[in-house]
Amino acid sequence: MKPRKDISMKDIAAKSGCSTATVSRVLNRQGGYSEQTRQRIMSIAEELNYSTGHSDAPRIGILVPDLTNEWFAETVRCLEQKLYEKGIHCFISSTNEDPSRERFCFEGLTFLKASAVISFLGSPELVSLAGSAAFPVLFIDRIPQTPGKFLCLESDNYIGGYMATELLIQKGCQKILFLGRNHQASVIQSRRRGYQDALKDYGFPVNPELILDIEHPDRPYERSRDLICYALKKKIDFDGIFASSDLRASGALQALKQNGLDVPGQVKVIGFDDASVCRQCYPALSSVHQDPEIMAKHAVDLLFRQFQQESRLSEHVVLPVSVVERGTT
Template sequence: MKNNKKISIKEIAKLSGVSVATVSRVINNNGRFSEETRQKVLDIIKKYDYTTNMAAKSLRVSKSKTIGVIVPDINNLFFAELVLEIENFFFEYGYSVFICNTAQNEVKEKEYFRSLDSKLVDGIICISSNLINPANFIKRNIPIVYLNNTDMKDYYCVESNHYEGGFLATEELIKNGCKRIVLLTNNKNASSVNNKIQGFKDALKKYNIPCYNDLILRLDLKEGVFEDSLDAINYLIDKNINFDGVFATNDLRAHSALVALQQHDIPVPNNVKIIGYDGTSISQYANPPISTIYQDKKTLATETSTLLLKLINEESKNLNKHLVIPIKLIKRKTT
């Protein structure tokens, strides 16, 4: 049973027969001390259930062992899986993670930057595609790494190869006979979106397929990703606008396109073929399973987290400021 008596670091030193400085080195796991000394100190710490005052410690050493993650939509499986991987990574290094869901609201994102700064986080991973400069809202000089956003040129970034993803998705539809392809995406002017669109257009050009303006659907977020995409495909069907393929820039949009077509008794893939993006379980377990472009979430999260940790530890020498992770085409029954 643990002793309820409060104990100070000075008392730990006295009971262990070592100096306060040695106790501090053992607690922080740095400096020189013997294994015997370490065990003596840890036994006293365990006996009296000693915990460090992290708030006071962070003020002394300018490190809080916390990071912030700004995410645009935690309901999106792709983002949720990324955040889980990031949280697991930092837990192994003794860090706590503040998860800030902006719901793609720029005002919330700005406030979260201010809030994370006030909480003395050691660094931030930003998954948002908003063009908001953190330096305008953060007073301290802390490292920030962007994930899937190369628009913030002053910051480190890890991203998937979205140009190749857009190209391969479109090529998959073309190779399966599609000639009137819908591009179903959002209306954000962001690098991840723009690179997919450029890949889409270049694939059409390579195979001499026209790019129809009325089939490029760049949607504002109104009711939600699924609902907005459903409405967009329903509009095309109701207006008798002909199309035989859909490239949706995430799996949720692809699933909404599939549902819209099924509701109108339009066979997939016989009449219309669909490919999504991200490689989440939505695409895998839809009926029929949806072809998709797989983003390697584990690698994205690990590389981003490793980069941020090195920057926190001031190990910035020879670090690549822009790292691109390969994507993979997964062929399923919708193509």
């Protein structure tokens, strides 16, 4: 006999006397129920000819700005693996930070009746869409200005920026340049604030001339290299660089080498992410480490806690970071 298309988890919940959340946990093997409850729900599901492969099974959408970025790509890979291990399908969309494409992808996930969305994007329009969505949205890395309404997960970007700048100061740097991006994303702003506060706490001025931002997200290595070459040509004086990503840091390192500057003798450099490019540079690049696998584990745990609740959760989890010192400092 074919599974009935008109039977839903709500029907099983009504007949079993359990909540829909409990039925979902049992059918998707998420734990948090007794063996007696499991047997009752599975028996009713069989009686009603409900298939556990039914369209009510969780489907997770993942929205990412750029899959050529190693940290995004590795975190998404870890997410997909952990969801697969739990028998959950996921749909991955890369938006290239195009607002119209972000809306198109989000609306597509709504049409597919996604159970939840994991978003590495945080534009105001996307946050507005998430606020009215029928499913929960977990924001990773780019946190909305009103995080209390959503599930949010990020590395401690502020402390990472502070620690990176502090290391350069402790190594003797007095004129530290911040290399970032002209973007309002919370991740970039937090790293910038960490840089600024470290300077202030150690008695150094925050010099606007030493805050350089690339204008576009594409080709971060080349754009960062060219921007540092421009700064050197303009005789901007600096002895340290904190770049808000490892690709930007590696571009800065190449510019310094092209201009005959010794690293770390004359200029010290540190990035953020601890991507594989750090170990491919010469000298090897110091960086702030954030762990994609730990990020993915916490993301899946948050979603599964949400699936076990009838009401929408709001939680903001911040994961610790650490400094990995290599040859550029």
